Structures are given as structure tokens and as C-alpha cells.
Amino acid sequence: MRILEVKDYQEMSKKAANIVASQIILKPNSVLGLATGSTPIGMYQDLIKIYQKGYIDFSDIKTFNLDEYYKLPKDHPQSYYYFMQQYLFNHININPDHTHIPNGMAKNIEKECEEYEQKIKDAGGIDLQVLGIGKNGHIGFNEPDNVFERKTHLVNLKEQTIQSNARFFDSIEQVPTQAITMGIQTIIDSKKILLLASGKNKADAIYQCIYGKISPQVPASILQLHPDVTFIIDEEAALKL
């Protein structure tokens, strides 16, 4: 486990973008696992700048997003589909057929989850997975639980997660209560993992994830067992380390 402590959100974003860019340069047909939320937005902005300078080419890159809200249409401004177009895909030369986000509107969710797993496998697995972290230690939408859910699945969101994400919606009633997420095994199977955290509201989760007991009650704690994980944490998120 590598822990890079940086000053602030800007430095975190820049370092993360450089790591993703190196991955793309070294393996132009990489499979990237991507995250949403406010944390990776700066990283995407820096990645777009690197792309605009001509240093990286996305034409052979494939992407798989961690998660999507259940029953939120693609064109809803808070869907993760919409987020990815807005913050990254619309600004780079990625082939839309190479981008994958779970379909929260699928009629048969079980089938959708199985097919998502298969698509990751068919692509050769994820080379580099980017993660944020929830205040309760969730990764993707894997919420604290009594067991680690292994594969892509439908999950009921915890009250705290619904409240945290309410800031993006007009009212808390509009926040979906369920989501489709890659499972813990799906995430852990990635060859490399890059977790980003910024701000004091993440300090507890970061401490628990790095020094706490490995437990499904803190889903991110499983990362302690991964052979190639890098944390980029700003001063505030690192307060308790």
C-alpha cells in the first residue's frame, strides 16, 4: 500500500491525473475503472488538459464505471452516465462503444449485473481502478454490511449515503434509494487501484480503511489486502493518520 499525502484537492487531482496518464501512455489499450462523485472531478479536468496538450490518446482505451443509480434515466443530470459525459467523455477522443456504465434502467437487473461482469472479463480485466470513498467507508456503492458482496449487484443505499448525495438533488426525496455497483471482488480483481480522498469529512473513513480491522462494515478496508493500491490523500483527509 502506497500512501501519498498531498496538500490539497488540487494537488491530489494533479497527481491522480498524472498516474492515469502514465497508465495510458504505457498501455494505450488499457482498461480503466472509473469513479464518479465530487472527488475525481479535478482529476478528470487535469486529464483533459493533458489530452489537449496531445500527450495521451483515448482511442484504444476501454472504461468501466463503478456504479449507477437504479431507475435514474441516462439523461437525468444526476445519473452517473450523464456525469461521465459531462466531466470526461465529451472532451476526449474515446470511442463511446468502449465506455461502460451499469444500466440502472435495465428491466432484468440480475442479467444486467451478470453481463457487466462478463464484459469486464471479456475486456481482459481492469488495469487501473480509480476509487473515491464514502464517509462510511463505502467504495463504489458497496455499503457497510455483514458480508463483502462479491460481484456486481443491486444495493440498498444507507441513510447516510442518501443524505450525503442529497446535495446534488433538489430534495432528499429525489435521491434514488438503490444503485447497481461493481462488487468488492470485481474491484479487488483490478490490477492496480488508485483511491482519492479530500477533506476532513473523509478523515475517519480513511483512518478506518488503512488502520482499521478488515471488515465488511468498512468496505474500503479490504484494500489493505490488495498488492498494488495507491492512496492519494490531502492533508485534511489524512488528519487522523
Ligand SMILES: N[C@@H]1[C@@H](O)[C@H](O)[C@@H](COP(=O)(O)O)O[C@@H]1O
Ligand atoms: N458512488 C459514489 C462513490 O463512488 C463515491 O466515492 C462517493 C463519495 O463521493 P464524493 O467524492 O462526492 O465525496 O459517493 C458516491 O456514493
